[in-house]
Amino acid sequence: MNKIIITNDFEALKDELLSQKQDVKFFENSEILLEDTKNAIKEAYIAEDHLKTIVLMGYKFRHEAQNSLLLILEESPKNIEFILVSSSKSVFLKTIISRLSVENRLQVVFAEKTGLNFANLTLKDLTNFINAKIELEKKDMLDKNDLKKILESIIFECFEMGFKFSQKELEYINKLMILINLNTKARAVLTPLLLMINEKTRR
Structure with missing residues (x-):
């Protein structure tokens, strides 16, 4: 029953699992620790006494985190199924992949690139980017789902460039995602x- 799902629409998958399964527990983080x-x-x-689904969902999974799952994925307790969710199969160790079936649900249309150079992010670039999103918001051309995709793109591009976020920073990113769900405006999120990313590049 245990499996990996590869998708770039975490929210849609969450909604699907909640509608289909009686008991689902989510452990979600930008990077699973x-x-x-x-x-x-x-x-x-x-x-x-009934099936319980445990979902670990993140853009990255730390190697030590994956290694800690090996035994329980091999011999899961009765009535327990695990689903590991990410946007790329390459995130997972071969030892994890060998134990699970892989379901690829990547959508044909991927989120647009931000166009930002995170390795050399200037305050001018940062300000122009945010102002452009604010203008779209004023014209009702940017809603919370769009803002969520922008945040996800920013984090994914940072991971691709080799950025390492601390646990405190990852927790803060998750709080920003929650704020988006509460209809917080683009300026307050971005x-x-x-x-924070600009400060990391200057260290």
């Missing part, structure tokens, strides 16, 4: 995020 997998494993050992 050892702490996330430890909490998921604890949840797996809470006995249930400004602190891009300033």
Whole structure:
């Protein structure tokens, strides 16, 4: 029953799982850490008389986090299924892939590139980018789903460039995603995020 799902639409998958399954526990982070997998494993050992689905969802999975899952994926407790979700199969170790079926749900249309050079992000570039999104917002051409995709694109591009975020920074990114769901405006989300990234490049 355990499997990997590759998708670039996490929210749609979450909605689908919640509608199809009786008991779903989500462990979601931009980068799945050892702490996330430890909490998921604890949840797996809470006995249930019905099927419980444990979903680990992130753009990256730390190697130590994946290694901690090997045994429980090999011999999962009764009535427990694991689903690992990411936007790329290459995120996963071969030892993980060999234990799970892989379901590819990548959409044909991918999120547009931000056009930002995160290795050399200037305050001018940052300001122009944010102002452009604010203007789209004023014209009702940018809603919370669009803003969510922009945030996801920013984080994914940073990961592609080799950026490493601390656990505190990842937690902050997740808080920004929550704020977007609460209809927070683009300026309040993008400004602190891009300033944080700008600060990382100057260290």
